[in-house]
Structures are given as C-alpha cells and as structure tokens.
Amino acid sequence: MNETARVLNGIEIASAIKAEVGEQVRDLRMAGITPGLAVVLVGHVAASEIYVRSKVKACAELGMHSEMHTPPETVTTEEMLELISTLNQRDEIDGILVQLPLPKQVDTRRLLEAVSPDKDVDGFHPINAGRLQSGQPALEPCTPAGIMEILRRSSIPVAGKHAVVVGRSDIVGKPIAMMLLNASATVTVCHSKTVDLPHYTRDADLLVAAIGRPGFVTPEMVKPGATLIDVGINRLTEKADVDRFFPGDATRAKQFADRGSTLVGDIDPGAFARSGAYTPVPGGVGALTIAMLMHNTAKAARARRGR
Ligand code: NDP
Numbered sequence: 001m002n003e004t005a006r007v008l009n010g011i012e013i014a015s016a017i018k019a020e021v022g023e024q025v026r027d028l029r030m031a032g033i034t035p036g037l038a039v040v041l042v043g044h045v046a047a048s049e050i051y052v053r054s055k056v057k058a059c060a061e062l063g064m065h066s067e068m069h070t071p072p073e074t075v076t077t078e079e080m081l082e083l084i085s086t087l088n089q090r091d092e093i094d095g096i097l098v099q100l101p102l103p104k105q106v107d108t109r110r111l112l113e114a115v116s117p118d119k120d121v122d123g124f125h126p127i128n129a130g131r132l133q134s135g136q137p138a139l140e141p142c143t144p145a146g147i148m149e150i151l152r153r154s155s156i157p158v159a160g161k162h163a164v165v166v167g168r169s170d171i172v173g174k175p176i177a178m179m180l181l182n183a184s185a186t187v188t189v190c191h192s193k194t195v196d197l198p199h200y201t202r203d204a205d206l207l208v209a210a211i212g213r214p215g216f217v218t219p220e221m222v223k224p225g226a227t228l229i230d231v232g233i234n235r236l237t238e239k240a241d242v243d244r245f246f247p248g249d250a251t252r253a254k255q256f257a258d259r260g261s262t263l264v265g266d267i268d269p270g271a272f273a274r275s276g277a278y279t280p281v282p283g284g285v286g287a288l289t290i291a292m293l294m295h296n297t298a299k300a301a302r303a304r305r306g307r
Contacts, residue, residue, distance in 0.1 A: 006277040008154050008229075010146075010287030017149060017291040018062060024298045025063045028307065035301035036065035037095040037121065037293075038087045040080075042106070043073035048099050055097070058290050064297060065092065077107045081114050088116040094301035095121035097293070118304050121296040124171065132178055139296050144176035146288025147208065147229055148183070156206070156227050156277060159184035164200050166190045166217070166266070167210030172231055176208055197221070207267075215245050215268035222271045228278040231285050232266025245269055 028035060037059050041052045052068065059066035069083060080102075087096045096119045102108050112120075117127035123141035131138035151158055163185035167173035173189065181187045188200050201207055201221040209217050210231035222228065236242050239256065245264050246252040256262045265281035272278045279285050301307075 005272055005275045008150050008277055008279045010284040013150055013153050014287045014291040021294045021298050022062045033305050034065050035297050036093045037297045038067050038093045039097045040069045041099045042071050042075055042102055052099055058294055062294055073103055080106055080111050084114045094304055095119055095297040097122055121300055135182055141171055141175045142289045142292035143172050144179055146292045147176055147285055148179050161205040162186050162203055163206040164188045164204035165208045172210040209266035211266040214264045217267040219271040219274055222274050224274050225276040228267055228275045230265035230267040230279050230281050233286055234264050235261050236264055237261045
C-alpha cells in the first residue's frame, strides 16, 4: 500500500492552461484579431446546455468571441450542413463545435466531416485524426490532449513506459493511445472483447481508463506505483454504491445526502492508494476539457490567421 499516492490536480493544471491561453488571446487582440468560437447546440438536453454555457463563459473570461446557434430538435441534416457551411466561410469564426449527441435524424458523421479541418476545435475530423496518427501538427481532441498535458506538466515519464488504455472510442481511447505512442510509450489498447483484461492492466506503468462503468478497474487490477488516469464520469444515485466506493468518506456521504448523487470514475477509488499518482473524479481529467477547447480555439486562430 502506498500512502503517498500523488493527486494529479486537473483544476490547477486547467487554470494554468487558461492563463496561458489568455496571454495568447491578448497578443492576438493587440494584432487586431479576436479568436471566435461558434457552438452549435441542437434542442434542449439539460446536460449539454450546462456544458455549452460553461464553454461560452470560458470564452468571455479569456477575451474570445463566442456565439451560440440553437437549431430546433427537428432540424434536418441538410439544414445543419448549411449552418456549418456558413460558419466555415465566416473569417471571424476560428472554431466550430457541434455539441453531441445530435438527434437521430441528423447524420452525425456527415456533419462532423463537413466542419473545416482548420476550424475543427474538437479534433473529431478524419483529417485531424490522420494528422495525429502521422505525427503532424493537428487540432487534437480535447480530452486526450488534456491527459497529455496532465502527464507533461506533472513530469510523469511516458517514453519507454507500458501504457495500457482501456476503451477504444474515437473521442478518447484511440486518440490517447496514438498520443501516448507518439510520446514513445509502449501502448496496449484493451476493449470489451479483450480476454483476461487484468493480465494487461496489472502490467501497466500508466493506466488510462475510458470505459464508462463505475469503479470498473478494481485495486487488484492495478500495478503498485502505477499512474492512474481516470477518464470516466459516472453518477452514483444509490446509497449502497456510494458506501461501497467511498467507505467512511464523510464528504461523499454528505454530498450524496445533499444532492442525491455523487460522481465516480471508471477506477474504483480504492485503487488510488496503490498507485504512484492518480487523477481524481471529479477534479482530474474532466477539469481539462474546456481549457483544451480554449487552447484549440486560440491555436486555430493563430494557424488560420498566419501567426
Ligand atoms: P464509449 O462508450 O464510446 O467507449 C467505451 C469503451 O469502453 C469501448 O471501447 C468499450 O469497448 C470499452 N468497454 C466497455 N465495457 C468494457 C469491458 N467490460 N471491458 C473492457 N472494455 C470495455 O465511451 P467514451 O470513450 O466516450 O467515454 C468513456 C468514459 O469517459 C465515460 O464514462 C464518459 O463519460 C467519460 N468521458 C469523460 C470525458 C471527460 O472530459 N473527462 C470526456 C469524454 C468521455 P468496445 O469498443 O469493445 O465496445
């Protein structure tokens, strides 16, 4: 048991990144350029609305222009393509973000591919995925890019280490695996068809869990001293689960009593004590996502406007 496991504080790292982006925005504005982000939010999904509002607020704090487009729930793919095309053409818009999920009738893939790769601040366009894979400068997906920032700014060594990524989604698992490979880790990617998952996770110097299942990675699945990166965000609404994952934790018990829920990642918090360092949930990886979106918007503005 390692009682000195280091907490990798995503909130602190996010505010350092935002401060740097703020500086970049100031420089751009001195040159008469205000970076601009357009957010497209379809319909009324409460969670998406909260998330989009925080993105707009972050833009305002850093001196960027932002605008929201809110087509109705009944919007068609053609109408959405038209909106994207207009935003692609507007020079003062540097970043376009389409908040997912979209209603069923909208062809999400077609839409994401319609966003100009130079304005693709979510890093979801196949051109950016290809650039990432071939090690060229790219707009990178925010969550995995945030993980790399956590590792870099916390001086966690990556080169030569065995990194095991559990999850292979296009937005987290695959891009983080590619980034870790580009940073010279030896990378193993696991998924729901992996046979004997603990065999791989127990050998990981660096374990990234992006699964979407509360506390899925148990303490026995972790190598003592490993770095644990917990991407999962799962809401616990049953008291028995809160007691199981956070035994004797008065803060969590109070939070649950007050709000009726609390968050847990994909790693059982009981595993953190075995680790060398870990990202908490909340306050770890999730805290970086908006900062990285701001970073990408400023980066897109600099690249597009020849700076
Ligand atoms: P997806 O559902 O797209 O992918 C989940 C992955 O986990 C899949 O590759 C799946 O494998 C794998 N998986 C599922 N069950 C198992 C299992 N039993 N054993 C091994 N692998 C399994 O999820 P996302 O990548 O979008 O998100 C993952 C988590 O991260 C979620 O909790 C999400 O909320 C969170 N998240 C957090 C963000 C943040 O800002 N912190 C941003 C984005 C996501 P297969 O491919 O075989 O089905």
